[in-house]
Amino acid sequence: MQALTLPAAQGWRWLTDGFRIYRKNHLMLTLLVVSYWVLMALVNIIPVLGTVATTLCIPAFSVSLMNACRRIDHGSPLSPQLLFSGFASNLRGLLILGAIYLAATIGILAVSALADGGALMAMMLAGQKPAEEVVNDSSLLLATQIALIFLCPLMMAYWYAPVLAGWHGLSPAKALFFSFVACLRNWRAFLVYSLAIIVVATLVPGLILGILATLLPGSAALLAIVMTVLLILVLAPTLFASFYISYRDVFVTFEDDA
Template structure:
């Protein structure tokens, strides 16, 4: 992988918008389908939360496959959410899911240094988040710490799932190349992150200027935030293609004309 110039980060952002415009409904269906699944899993105490971490690489593979389909003018349907489970690389994806789970557990465990274990008790539903004990603790900073730590980890591993699925790499090798690829592209990735932060802040301020601090502002801000989050995920496909090459999507086999 060659060293990349910083301005490529902005090109990734623009390509993300272009890709989303090709099949907005299909890509949005993948995103919201995953959100719905994680919501259902969240209803199961502890086990559901752990499973949601293990499913992150499967969603990554599904969404990247959706982006590849959109890039090549192929349909993007909710059934793509099962791409990882149908992949010949399923065992390696399951191992990667364990890596995601371990990373999340480490981040949550480290948060006990901030709040004395209150976040863990809330996740185990031993304490309600709005209870006096929780309000008196450092639960808020612990949540921010955990969220930020997990975000960094998820970004560093973002390409490991697609590398397993498309290039048939073992889990360990895929993790290494994903992390190394992002480190190698530090400058453009910083531009990429700052650009999306700026877009997020600009949209929020613009909507606030139009609607003020009313309920309407919040009602519009949430769907807008979801839309540019989906577009940001599309940008990750652009990054993958730049770092590792565009995936080869197999053509759909058609039956011979004389076949019944």
């Protein structure tokens, strides 16, 4: 499978085209994303098993949301049942991807434990608050930096892997390989894409909030809450749509019309 190499500016268009898809059916896409979050949060309440179950299912749910975005792109209607549509295609491969992701994440956190004695690992897997001395001596920060270094290639391998496995029936190994190669070839576009998200998610809302707080003194806290909720409800579905757009652009010759 050959991935296209796109110009850096394409990273910005992924976000803008993602917003275009969001606008076409913003209510249903938002409902699907929020339902996904709520379902995952409810399952995560179960200690240990909840974390394992949700991680295993993330690739299948990713395909479900990509199915929704593709249907919007093709002008087809959406339904709540689409939230589980990803479980109907190559489920075994998607579950294996989830298992590999879980094992790799635990391995990365285990490596980071060499720096902070396992504080980051306990916080991420068990929700345990790190000890104050670990925070103060910067060992937690060092562990976080180590984890991010290893998580970057992991995310590259997983960016397109669920779609490649779910839509094209690739084995988990091939899906991870082609995803990593595609991200590596398009690192410039992904860099611009990341910067665009930072601008849209932090700088622009911060500027708007600052102006509103100046015009409406005494209501900064309420404005911050309203701005945060609106940002989440708009940006999150837009980001899922932008994931689909990036796949459609990079693997354009493999897009089917289903």
